[in-house]
Amino acid sequence: MTESTRLETDGVVAGDRIERRHLQVIGVLLVATFVVILNETVMTIAIPVLQVELGVPPSVGQWLTTAFMLTMAVIIPLTGYLIQRIPTRTLFTLAMSLFTAGTLIAFAAPGFGVLLIARIVQASGTAIMLPLLMTTIMTLVPVARRGAMMGNISIVIAVAPALGPTVSGFILDHFGWRWIFGFVAPFALVTLVVGARFLVSVSKTTTARIDLVSVPLAVLGFGGLVYGLVGIGESAQGSSTIPV
Numbered sequence: 001m002t003e004s005t006r007l008e009t010d011g012v013v014a015g016d017r018i019e020r021r022h023l024q025v026i027g028v029l030l031v032a033t034f035v036v037i038l039n040e041t042v043m044t045i046a047i048p049v050l051q052v053e054l055g056v057p058p059s060v061g062q063w064l065t066t067a068f069m070l071t072m073a074v075i076i077p078l079t080g081y082l083i084q085r086i087p088t089r090t091l092f093t094l095a096m097s098l099f100t101a102g103t104l105i106a107f108a109a110p111g112f113g114v115l116l117i118a119r120i121v122q123a124s125g126t127a128i129m130l131p132l133l134m135t136t137i138m139t140l141v142p143v144a145r146r147g148a149m150m151g152n153i154s155i156v157i158a159v160a161p162a163l164g165p166t167v168s169g170f171i172l173d174h175f176g177w178r179w180i181f182g183f184v185a186p187f188a189l190v191t192l193v194v195g196a197r198f199l200v201s202v203s204k205t206t207t208a209r210i211d212l213v214s215v216p217l218a219v220l221g222f223g224g225l226v227y228g229l230v231g232i233g234e235s236a237q238g239s240s241t242i243p244v
Helices: 003-009 020-042 047-054 063-085 088-108 112-140 143-174 178-198 214-237
Strands: none
Touching: 020 088, 020 112, 020 143, 020 178, 047 063, 047 112, 063 088, 063 112, 063 214, 088 112, 088 178, 112 143, 143 178
C-alpha cells in the first residue's frame, strides 16, 4: 500500500497534514487560552469576598469584572491590526507578558485601586490572546482539519469555566483571595517562557493601516455606555459610588 493510499484510507490526504512546528504553535496557544479563560472564571465567585475584605460596596466591586470586559471590548477590534503588523511570536510574548504582569500586580495589590488596574492589564493580554488563537488556526489548519481543531478549542473554552468556580472556592476557603492570582501566576509564567522559546511566527507581517479616529471613539462609546448603565443603577439605589 502506498503512502498516499494509506493516508486516504485513514481519511486524511497528504495536503491536509499539519506540520509538527505548527502543531507546537497551536498547542502553546491552546494552553495560553486555557490559562487566561480560567483566570476570568475564578473571579466569578471571588467578587463578594473581595468586596468584604477590601471594604467596597457591590456597585464598586463589580468594576473588577466590568473593567475587564470593557478593556477586552476595546482591544479585541485592534487585535486584527496587531496580528498583521507584529510577528506571531512577538505578539504572543506581548500578550502573555501583559497577562502575567497583571496577575502578579493583582497578587501584591494593597487595595482596590491597584487591583482594578491589575485587572485591566490582565484584560489587555487576554484580549490579544483569543483572536490570535483563532486567526492562527485559520492560517495553519487545512480546511478538512478545522472541524476537529475547533473541537479542541471548544474543549478548552468549556473546561476552563467549569473548573474556575471550583478552584476559586477551594482557594478562598483555604488560602484567601490573593492566592487566586497566586495560583494562576505560575501557569502564566510557564506558558510565557515555553511560548517565547518554542513559538515560531506563522504569518507574514504587512504594512496595514489603522483608522485612528475609531480607537478613541470605541473607547468613548463602550466606556460611556457601561458608565451610564452603572450610573442609572446607582441612581435607582439612591447613591453614587462609581469610581472616578
